[in-house]
Amino acid sequence: MASGLTDGSRRQPSAKKVLILGGGFGGTYVLRTLVPALKPDDNVETTIVNDENFFLFLPLLHEVATGAIEPRHIAYPIRRFRFRNHFKFVQAVIEKIDLAGRKVSTSAGTLDFDYLILSLGSIPDMSGLYSARQSLFTLKSLEDARRLKNHIIDVFERASVTSDPEQQKRLLTFVVSGGGYIGVQLVSALRDFILIDLARLYNTIDRNLIKIVLVEAESKIIPRLHTNLGAYIMKQIKRMGIDVRLKSRVTHVFDDHIEINHSETMPASTVIWVPGVVTNPLVATVDAQKDSAGRIFVNEYLEVPGFPGAYAVGDCAHFIDPKSGQPIISNAHTGVRQAKVAARNILADIRRKQKRPYIYSSPFEVISVGSSKAVFSFNNLRLYGFGARLLWMGGYSLLVTKTYNQIRVVTDWLLSLVFGRDTIFLR
Numbered sequence: 213m214a215s216g217l218t219d220g221s222r223r224q225p226s227a228k229k230v231l232i233l234g235g236g237f238g239g240t241y242v243l244r245t246l247v248p249a250l251k252p253d254d255n256v257e258t259t260i261v262n263d264e265n266f267f268l269f270l271p272l273l274h275e276v277a278t279g280a281i282e283p284r285h286i287a288y289p290i291r292r293f294r295f296r297n298h299f300k301f302v303q304a305v306i307e308k309i310d311l312a313g314r315k316v317s318t319s320a321g322t323l324d325f326d327y328l329i330l331s332l333g334s335i336p337d338m339s340g341l342y343s344a345r346q347s348l349f350t351l352k353s354l355e356d357a358r359r360l361k362n363h364i365i366d367v368f369e370r371a372s373v374t375s376d377p378e379q380q381k382r383l384l385t386f387v388v389s390g391g392g393y394i395g396v397q398l399v400s401a402l403r404d405f406i407l408i409d410l411a412r413l414y415n416t417i418d419r420n421l422i423k424i425v426l427v428e429a430e431s432k433i434i435p436r437l438h439t440n441l442g443a444y445i446m447k448q449i450k451r452m453g454i455d456v457r458l459k460s461r462v463t464h465v466f467d468d469h470i471e472i473n474h475s476e477t478m479p480a481s482t483v484i485w486v487p488g489v490v491t492n493p494l495v496a497t498v499d500a501q502k503d504s505a506g507r508i509f510v511n512e513y514l515e516v517p518g519f520p521g522a523y524a525v526g527d528c529a530h531f532i533d534p535k536s537g538q539p540i541i542s543n544a545h546t547g548v549r550q551a552k553v554a555a556r557n558i559l560a561d562i563r564r565k566q567k568r569p570y571i572y573s574s575p576f577e578v579i580s581v582g583s584s585k586a587v588f589s590f591n592n593l594r595l596y597g598f599g600a601r602l603l604w605m606g607g608y609s610l611l612v613t614k615t616y617n618q619i620r621v622v623t624d625w626l627l628s629l630v631f632g633r634d635t636i637f638l639r
């Protein structure tokens with residue numbers, strides 16, 4: 213209840229300061245769990261810092277890049293949360309984190325803290341790639357999605373006015389490097405965007421020249437997926453005409469072609485780089501114990517050992533599941549669950565109560581394959597095809613933040629199913 217909240221915008225002399233770094237899944241769910249639960253007696257001042265003034269729902273970014281959803285509809289202004297009068301939002305770039313000194317330097321000044329949440333996410337892993345080209349695409353921000361969509365439309369415009377088949381072939385070859393769940397969802401949506409929505413608008417282009425390639429280093433796509441789900445996805449993407457290269461890596465990206473496995477060359481004008489992530493480089497500079505990807509080791513309460521009051525969640529955190537003895541895979545679901553546990557543990561600490569451990573569970577998988585199919589699993593239940601796609605759409609439209617965006621996303625999907633995806637080049 214709003215009446216029970218402490219006012220984060222007005223400092224009380226002895227207020228405990230909770231500082232949340234990052235406004236993604238981890239950061240906003242800490243905010244959404246902690247702030248509404250605070251009582252005036254807790255005497256807490258909460259501040260969240262993010263470089264954008266919105267929370268971005270990353271799982272639908274490929275739908276934005278391929279014209280099915282409007283960019284703004286998967287972004288939610290952090291200041292718009294119902295309990296906005298009870299926390300401070302600072303739009304700034306975080307520059308340095310001093311865990312021992314309990315302060316954080318940002319482009320808007322220095323902030324100190326009693327409790328800290330590290331939730332700065334990750335960046336694309338570019339290791340092993342040699343690129344001489346500016347037009348290598350990643351998919352991590354709204355700007356990435358806008359740039360990619362414009363580029364795809366632009367190569368169609370350019371291919372439509374050249375009569376050189378070699379030039380057309382180069383322009384119309386699209387390579388997605390990375391066959392994890394992001395790569396698979398992206399390449400299948402890209403294929404639908406290109407072959408269903410774009411190709412019919414450019415009647416001077418021979419469809420047979422269009423080539424879409426998925427390159428994956430492992431011997432199967434989405435290696436961790438249940439065999440049946442993986443086999444279904446593989447069958448579908450091959451049926452879609454996507455050329456899948458397993459046990460392969462894009463090793464060099466040149467201006468007009470790429471190199472695969474240091475040997476084969478392929479003319480291509482579009483390379484989208486989604487083979488995995490490494491933690492935010494800023495987090496990798498923090499003076500705490502980290503893994504080889506730069507993620508911070510956390511204990512069962514998600515605290516950073518040696519730094520009382522500091523927590524790491526989501527893509528920043530390296531959590532070893534006591535059941536398997538293995539580090540868990542970060543995704544939006546684990547980020548959200550960890551955020552809720554970390555927020556409750558901060559509250560427990562403030563109220564001198566017992567903290568609770570984070571217990572890892574990942575009972576479901578849902579991955580879309582183009583605009584009409586998906587796979588879904590929940591424990592032993594497995595669904596394939598259009599039914600799974602409906603579940604995927606229903607689930608994600610509910611998860612998108614707030615009714616306002618939920619309605620806009622569902623409307624976009626319905627409109628793009630009826631009228632096709634958006635093909636405007638937006639400067």
Ligand SMILES: Cc1cc2nc3c(=O)[nH]c(=O)nc-3n(C[C@H](O)[C@H](O)[C@H](O)COP(=O)(O)OP(=O)(O)OC[C@H]3O[C@@H](n4cnc5c(N)ncnc54)[C@H](O)[C@@H]3O)c2cc1C
Nearest residue numbers: 234236237238263270271305306332333526527543544547
């Ligand atoms: C294209 C894509 C598709 C995905 N699809 C799925 C999916 O289908 N299912 C799933 O479970 N997971 C998916 N994920 C993974 C999931 O989105 C991440 O695991 C999750 O976002 C991690 O949450 P986080 O809070 O750690 O990081 P993020 O959500 O990335 O949040 C980090 C925040 O920190 C901000 N930030 C970073 N550096 C700074 C700085 N120096 N100063 C200020 N602010 C900063 C960023 O702007 C961002 O708001 C996908 C990821 C991507 C990129």
